Amino acid sequence: MNRQELKVVGASAVGTAFEWYDFFLYGALVPVIGSKFFSDYGSAAQTVFALLTFAAGFVVRPIGALVFARITDRVGRKIVFLITLVLMGVSTVAVGLLPTADEIGILAPILLVTCRILQGMAVSGEFGAAVTYVSEYAPPRQRGFFLGWLTGTTALAFSLSLGVQLLVQAIVGAAAFEEWGWRVPFLISVFPLALSVWIRTKLNESPLFLRMKEGGALSKAPLREAFGSRARVRMMAIVFVMAATQSFIGYLSTVYMVTTMKTYLKADSFTVNAIFMVVMLIGFFLCVLACWVADRIGRRPVLFIGLGLAALLAFPVTGAIVSTTNPDLARAQKNVSVTIQADPAECSFQFNPAGTATFTSDCDRARNTLQTDSVTFDRQDTAGPTKVLVNGTEVSGGPRMSEDLLAALRTAGYPVGGSSDTIKISGIGDVFGGRVIGVGLLLLALVAFAQMAQGPAATAMAEVFPTRIRATALSIPYQLGVGVFGGLLPATMVAIGAELGSTTTALWYPVGAIALGLLILVFALPETKGVDLAEVRLDGDTAPDDEAAPEEPVVSQGS
Template identity: 55%
Template sequence: MVHPPTPSQPPDTTGPARRGMSREEFRVIAASSVGTAFEWYDFFLYGSLIPVIGSKFFGGYPPAAQTVFALLTFGIGFVVRPLGALVWARFGDLVGRKAIFMITLIIMGLSTLAVGLLPTSAEIGWAAPVLLLTCRVLQGLAISGEFGGAVTYVAEHAPPARRGAFVGWLPATVALSIFLSLGVLLSVQFITGPEAFDAWGWRLPFLISVVPLAISVWIRLKLRESPLFLRMKAEGAQSRAPIRESFTRRRNLRVVLIALAMVAAQSFVGYVSTFYTLTLLTSTLKVDTLTANTLFLGLMLCAFLLCGFFSWLSDKVGRKPVMLAGFALAVATYFPIFHGVAALANPALAEAQDRVRIQLVADPADCSFQFNPAGTASFTSDCDRAKQLLARWSAAYENVAGRPDAPVTVVVDGRTLTAGPGLEAELGDALTRAGYPAEGSGTVRIDGPGDLLDGRVVLLFLLLLALVSYAQMTQGPAASAMVELFPTRIRYTAMSLPFQVGTGWFGGVAPAVMVAINAEAGNIFAGLWYPTIMIVIGAVICLLALPETRGIDLDAVDTAARPARRLARRRGTAVG
């Protein structure tokens, strides 16, 4: 099967398609969304608690090394996801959606809960980080089979004319779970206080997850198997080798690659609007954590609603128009929006970046590309240290090639500073005199409810909301489109791998790559070129190669694959 057949006319939106959601359909969506909620609740929670987790589980190391090892355990989940996707999805296509659905949820939920129960390195030594790593590996493996199974299960229950709206609840849950994790984290910190939170309160957000875990297991126990899978099984039309059929047959592989391009592009839009933007606000623009998290609480609540809207809209006008509009708006407005964000969040810094001329003069061979997503690289040259100091001040600078035998220098509005032990103090003094603000000075702040209506806060929120809107325009329709590209016999397998590779290996590392590009170029906006170019590539592939699948009958996708199976049977060869 290369392309699923496109409906010759718009789907019927009268009669059953317009009825309200049944109790069974609501149960299917609710039970499926819980796994997605677990995935992102744990993801954001663990990322927010990196310093605490580092100190608790790697306490025998210096603070910098603690952060390094905590980040490594965080990243291992991304590494194992494609492997888990192949394993779980294969069994999902062979034995059924419901069984795998339940297994991955339980593994994922118990692993998240276990993090809150683990003894620390001060209590059991080296066994503590080993247990933490085990939990993260299990979470990564379970998560990799969860989303593909959830989307497949919901889509195979949904009426064709409303499939986008039904499936859209799952990516919408991503925003809602980030909202909930932020809310839980801030609430626990407020209730326990800083000292108690550091001592034991950090465990509570993980332990609280047992409540939705118990509810979701109870709901999923009441679910029935996917009707399309049961019919396929009754007809004896299952794939004997879904992995081989998905990835070694040229026609299916072509569709997998198209799906990968689509997922990668929408992942760039999603990660830029959330994790990169939050990093930019707090690390680069020096906005305090409370203000940034408060803004994102509101943004994620809006994102939840917007994803549902754009998913519904894709049932009316098509998956491709909504997705391509999101891609186009992102590419066209990223640079002006981020310039506006900088000017509103920290106007003194934005003004200094435009006005103060700074040059870093160094031999290019002495300078490293500052890509360090896991914190394991060591940047020790004079050029690297100068770049790190400039990045700490969020300074905009120009790289100038120096002679190999000349010392590294930083020129600030004509004042030349030579690299050495005193560079940090001298550079700080020079930047302050030139007009760079001290950290936290003049930044946007939300200290109370009244600040929420401040004009500067409102304008900043609206700019950030535009970025979040682009993500929802692409994520909701993309989830439905992926399901509709593949036949039931290989659907779980064929969509899970491109999804995990696209989100984990492309979108997932995008913020780290962008930060590295910013440091390399000496410009906090230079990194935007990376997602912009990648989104353009993905959008062009979608425009030219992605079929429109709105309202398609999933049985028609299966029917399109049957001639090849009949030919294989006549020749006496195995299918898959």
């Protein structure tokens, strides 16, 4: 990169990194958030509610795309950079100042969701503006490499958010961190974000955008133009599939795995954060590497290999993570048979955001007990009273059901209350232990699959639409795909696992979706390596009156 290119990529990546840092702080603190803002519920419900609030920041992202993408295409890329940074900073600091549910009741989660909505709006505008801006500065043969430094900041920001938590926790202590220290990472984010705003004010506008503005060729209605031809609508549908598919492995390998290791596998927060901090830092460079390779062999091969490996290896890799992180739990899940026999009418779906249901039946109490200790169980519908069979030992319903059930689980071999054999980093020497390194490598494999998909996908999205509507046309389907599927993935998987009694069953949801998305993309996604962004036009697409059409279409719709 020359000096100007380095300035563009560096300033864009730094600002994007700090926006994602703010956004991911919440995801990395899900167990704490659940206990502070949803304290009236059981542990499993706390986790699901906290993840649903995390998902709220994704659900609104299509709305943010509609608002900010139009500004990006009509007014400029740079102004959106600044607006989204300020919006993200204000909403993030607000999260750090919110009272908890014990202090103000139901108003606490309502305010939390409001802050997450503002964060989702901000990050949705950031993505389209940043990808469009950097792609329009990058040389055609290095566009993937340039964008790799930008898209990789999602992994870098996740690593940074974990690192800050570890530092604060080390300074104030674990007990104080649980009590009030969790607020500090949110509050101190105002300083790097202020620096990012100052840096971005020094950037120039995209040269392609300025050329169109000077020539009077800006789109007057980007949204209408984006849906103005069958070719563009078809390409937006392809981008939607691509965004949704890569988001499945992206959020499976990050937010879901962080939450699962802390709540389901009972690994302590410090150990999980330390491992993920290193893994995600490496993931940042893997994204850059994947995009560099995509500049040489094409976007399609790298993207397809990443998605294919994710679909093929998700089950064995996650199984190995369970057995390496908590061997006692893995053995118990394999060797101990647990079955709940109950009337279906007595077994409620235990996640009730309105707070109108009470979970007091024997079936509900049995399931809550089993979920708290990560017990895999089956369900049998019967007409009689609720009972639980633990390796053939019957535990009947009644006031002492929870105590009797825990005793039966201990006798059968379940590590009730946690296991002393769970991986734990207590000192620097533990970092180099075989099991810690093993878990790190397994997690790195999932993260690598995600980065192979994420970087080339973002590059391809910028290369299939004309400059005048690029931000709008890529942002809307991207945010729909990520918002509807990626953001809801962790909460959906936890809810499926809690309802059916098996996280393995829940894993079929992302694996099946990745496989289906890959199949669609193999036949539908065009190869865009090396295209001239100033000349992009889809097959059969007619240029608007104020946009000169090239003699030959650059992007083919064929595979």
